[in-house]
């Protein structure tokens with residue numbers, strides 16, 4: 001299993017790359033909609049990108065609907081404990 | 086000379102593009118429809134061999150009964166008067182045959198008859214059969230396309246996903262007999278997703294159309310295309326064929342124009358109905374974010390087929406083919422597996438949609454045509470792939486051998502019901518890839534399965550909208566509805582829904 005810190009790092013990496021965002025802006029408090037400028041269309045792309053990166057299924061997770069900030073994403077991915085790559 | 090400007094440009098003249106174009110034109114917009122092939126119609130086109138016209142992508146459909154959605158839509162658009170639908174029910178049915186047991190079961194295009202026939206054949210499973218069919222109907226009561234009193238928007242928001250189970254799971258918990266399981270799984274062949282990956286809700290949405298009554302159309306898919314072209318021409322829509330769109334121009338996140346055949350046409354709305362995986366390459370780098378591009382490029386294709394177009398040697402010996410499609414199935418839910426090398430496998434489909442042309446009294450040449458299909462894997466054809474329309478040597482021989490094996494199986498399996506067949510043409514996963522654009526030769530576009538997110542109509546680019554079988558649902562009905570939803574995204578979903586229904 002990979003360390004939580006490593007998961008956070010990888011989440012930042014994949015979101016920065018896939019959404020062309022500055023990794024420095026991807027702080028835990030950053031809100032996806034207001035701070036990062038993402039919208040509901042991006043939300044599906046985000047789920048797809050995270051599922052692929054971490055080999056997890058997010059679509060059926062109830063908690064996916066309450067994701068607001070980067071910290072919520074970290075917590076969600078950590079809770080699903082992806083296998084190490 | 087093509088125009089320089091339009092209100093909307095629709096890319097692709099399959100049924101989705103035709104539907105969107107006709108709806109936008111009816112709303113008063115100046116529409117240009119651009120098609121890369123020489124003739125419009127996409128998968129609905131007919132082609133001719135030895136004087137016999139063959140359908141590629143249309144054998145039968147639901148949704149054409151009085152007050153049913155496809156007919157309502159076609160009435161609204163004015164295409165219905167030019168179409169002669171032939172109901173295949175009440176007597177019409179798919180005939181499912183199992184080679185090992187020799188059992189044949191008729192799956193009627195009617196809930197009541199189907200239920201009765203299934204219970205007669207599988208009396209111990211009566212409860213499961215009733216539940217299974219009732220479940221499909223229950224789900225479809227929540228689908229606005231089948232329950233026209235419902236609004237469209239809430240349905241599209243949660244589109245057939247909530248609490249979904251796989252088709253295989255639902256079948257296996259409902260009934261235990263492997264032959265019955267195969268019969269209930271068989272409609273998955275009409276949308277190309279293996280039952281273990283297909284969501285039960287989507288299965289219900291496709292199958293309900295057929296279980297409620299199936300129809301052929303005199304003149305096949307081509308007759309639908311022709312009816313749409315007539316209506317589009319009446320609205321002044323420009324139809325440009327033999328002209329692939331090479332580029333979609335976007336500036337500051339808003340669509341500007343389309344470049345096709347080296348010619349630029351400006352428009353506020355551009356609708357792309359081709360395979361989603363080809364969209365990113367039609368736009369400049371930076372138009373979409375990597376996340377969306379990867380999502381489109383990674384989409385899994387529907388299953389492919391090996392298809393044979395042939396001539397019935399004594400067509401009048403097989404009049405039942407007019408209202409019956411013959412299926413051979415393996416027992417169990419895994420009906421879509423490609424056969425092992427050198428065999429035809431157990432899943433076969435024999436259909437003769439052209440025989441429905443006879444109903445108008447003419448002795449149409451199409452009535453001599455027959456189509457045989459079996460599932461095919463991309464891998465079995467890929468060894469011959471040298472890129473678009475280029476094949477390695479041995480391809481022709483492989484096709485001929487595959488056709489012979491297939492016809493031997495058809496004779497063994499359906500010799501009593503189907504006259505002898507002379508092969509005229511074949512299609513493989515490579516043919517489907519080159520003709521329809523699916524990266525792995527999928528016959529129904531992108532899989533709308535439980536594990537991937539097919540793209541929706543709206544994109545991040547203002548004025549650029551998607552449509553086509555890969556965006557909502559597949560098949561003639563599904564792709565028509567995709568066209569309706571896309572036009573709705575532009576005109577207003579509930580507005581268009583109200584207009585079509587009243």
Ligand SMILES: Cc1cc2nc3c(=O)[nH]c(=O)nc-3n(C[C@H](O)[C@H](O)[C@H](O)COP(=O)(O)OP(=O)(O)OC[C@H]3O[C@@H](n4cnc5c(N)ncnc54)[C@H](O)[C@@H]3O)c2cc1C
Pocket residue numbers: 096097098099100101102119120121122125126127128129141142143144145146328329330331358359360392521522528529552553554555559560561562564
């Ligand atoms: C073998 C087979 C059997 C089938 N049987 C049935 C059946 O019995 N019943 C049923 O309901 N459905 C059936 N279907 C499915 C049905 O045919 C399709 O779902 C439907 O026709 C798809 O319509 P579409 O408009 O989404 O796509 P298409 O018909 O593929 O149209 C897309 C069009 O866009 C054009 N295009 C793409 N890119 C460009 C570009 N860059 N520039 C210009 N033009 C472009 C293409 O050339 C094509 O004409 C079958 C399909 C196949 C292949």
